[in-house]
Structure formats: C-alpha cells, structure tokens
Amino acid sequence: MNLQDAMYNWLSIKKVADERESDDAAQDTRAFFEEILIEDHGISNMDIEVKDPYYIVHYVKNNDPSNMKFPIELIDALLTSIQNEPKYNQ
Template sequence: MRLLDSLFYWLQMKLVSEARPDDGAARETVLFFAQILSDDHQLTSFQIESKDELKWYVSYSDKDGAVKTVWFDREAAEMLLHDMGVYTKEDEE
C-alpha cells in the first residue's frame, strides 16, 4: 500500500475512532494502519496537525528524522463520518 493511501486510511479511521470512542473495531483499525505506517513505511511518528475549511493536515516523521506535512481533502476524509451518521454541523468548527 502506498504511503499516502496508508496515511489517508489512518486519518479516516482516526476521525471515526475519535467520534466513536467506544468502538473497539475502529480503534483496532487505527492500530492496523499505524502498524503499516511504522513497518512498511518506517515512519516514527504521525499525527493530525490541523484542519481548515477544505483540508486535514497530517504530519509525519521518517526514520531519518525528516518531518513532512501532507493534506487531504476534508470532505473525502470525513466521508465515513457522514456515512455512519456521526458527523454533526458542530464538527465543522
């Protein structure tokens, strides 16, 4: 799986997991993608940096210490939240 795909899926599941803290399957899926990012892509850290009206920003570090930030379309990243009915208007703020 490509790095950007892995980061995107991790972001989607991280958002779901935060919206549904009692959802064990969501937590396990976040950990699954975190393992891929660590093992397959040798990332040492990755986290949500911020969001704005149109984008989610994720930063990550590789084994050499290089830090990079990528962005993902907010609507695409939040699609699972919409599909699950856990997205509310307040989440836009």
C-alpha cells in the same frame, strides 16, 4: 500499500475511532493502519492540523519532517456514512 493510501485510510478511520471510542472495530482498524505507517513506512510523530479545506498530517520519515494534505470532505465521508447507517448506531 503505498504511503499515501495508508495515511488516507489511517486518517479516515482515526476520525471514526475518535468519535466512537467504544467502537472496538474502529479502534482495531485505526491501530492496524497506524502499525502499517510505523512498521512499513517508518513514520513517527504524526500530528494533525486542520486548515480548511484540508487536514494536514505532519510526520517524520527517515528523520525528515514532511506532511500530506487531504480534503476534509473526503476524510469525513467515512464517519458521515457510518453515522447515517442505522445498523451501526444501535
């Protein structure tokens, strides 16, 4: 999995995990993508900035600070979808 896809997946599920702290599947999935970022891509010091219309993930890779931007609407889509599905809200 490339870095951009891993970061996108991590940020999307992190939004879900942060909103649904008792959702073990969300917590496990967040940890899975975080592990990919750390172990496979050498990412550290991840920090999220919200600057409408983007989430900006600041991180360090190989001692170089960098960032990636993701549209808020795309990242929040997973959480919205889960919230709108009755079987996930019981």
